[in-house]
Amino acid sequence: MVLRREPTARQMRLGIELRRLREGAGLTTIEAAALLGANRVQITQIESGLAGVSEERLRRLASHYACTDGEFVDALAAMAADRTRGWWEEYRGLLPTSFLDISELNHHATFRRDVAILYVPGLLQTEAYARGVFSARVPELTQEELEVRVQHRMAGQRVDFPYELVIHEAALRIRVGDRSASRVQLAKLLDLSEADDTSVRVIPFDLDGFGRAASTMTYVGGPVPKLDTVVRDVPHGSAFIDGEAQLGAFRTRFRKVEGVSLDPERSREFINRLAKEL
DSSP: OOOOSSOOHHHHHHHHHHHHHHHHTTOOHHHHHHHHTOOHHHHHHHHTTSSOOOHHHHHHHHHHTTOOOHHHHHHHHHHHHOOOOOGGGGGBTTBOHHHHHHHHHHHTOSOEEEEESSSOOGGGOOHHHHHHHHHTOSSOOOHHHHHHHHHHHHHTOOOOSOEEEEEEHHHHHOOSSOHHHHHHHHHHHHHHHTSTTEEEEEEOTTOTTGGGGOSOEEEEOOSSGGGOEEEEEETTEEEEEOOHHHHHHHHHHHHHHHHTSOOHHHHHHHHHHHHHHO
8 A cells, every 4th residue: 555645635535534434433443444354554544645545445434334325425436536636736846735735626626605805716816916915925935936826826717617706895905916907807807707607796895794704715515515625714824624514604604694795796886896996
């Protein structure tokens, strides 16, 4: 069994779900290993994402764990069989791992929902806007580091899944670059808001209920709801949240935030008005 030096978030998620199934069945790693004719260390390595697991072995484990959710098991089996090396892998060693994990998450997304308070989400940023965001980083990036981040962000400009964005007026007004860059960024948002599977809603400063949108969040849909993921910004990168109860809370949170925002048509009018003011 070849061990991975640096498992991706997706590989670790597969291991986490297998651990949850095992613990839910009330089995120890020693007992689970005996069911496969393996040893405890191998089970631990699989559950930590350090080692892969074949589809056949995964299905045997799920059966031993008495998991009756066929769609969930099929989704886990697909994850186990996946050998994708996406475009983001060329940046491994050049960018923090969280950048690559988010790119991988987007690649496999079935839908995505964002709440943005201070910045336009990276998925929708223009090159000038992204450069402005990264240029403001403390400690300051070298020119080479800056260029790599901008290149990676532009390479990830893919929205081919249902996408819902709720964005606060603050994020639309804050100029991370100059006036021209802000105008182009707003124009891009307007263009994207016209796409069939994209919804952009604005929370103006004077709209009641803003307290429900006090922080950013990215909610990424998996093949089944149990495999959804929430990404939150933390001081030194990104945190991936995948507990079932937490996911339910964030689903509710997004719908509440959406409920106090302008509808898509009024939001487009709002963004267009801001663009004309620049």
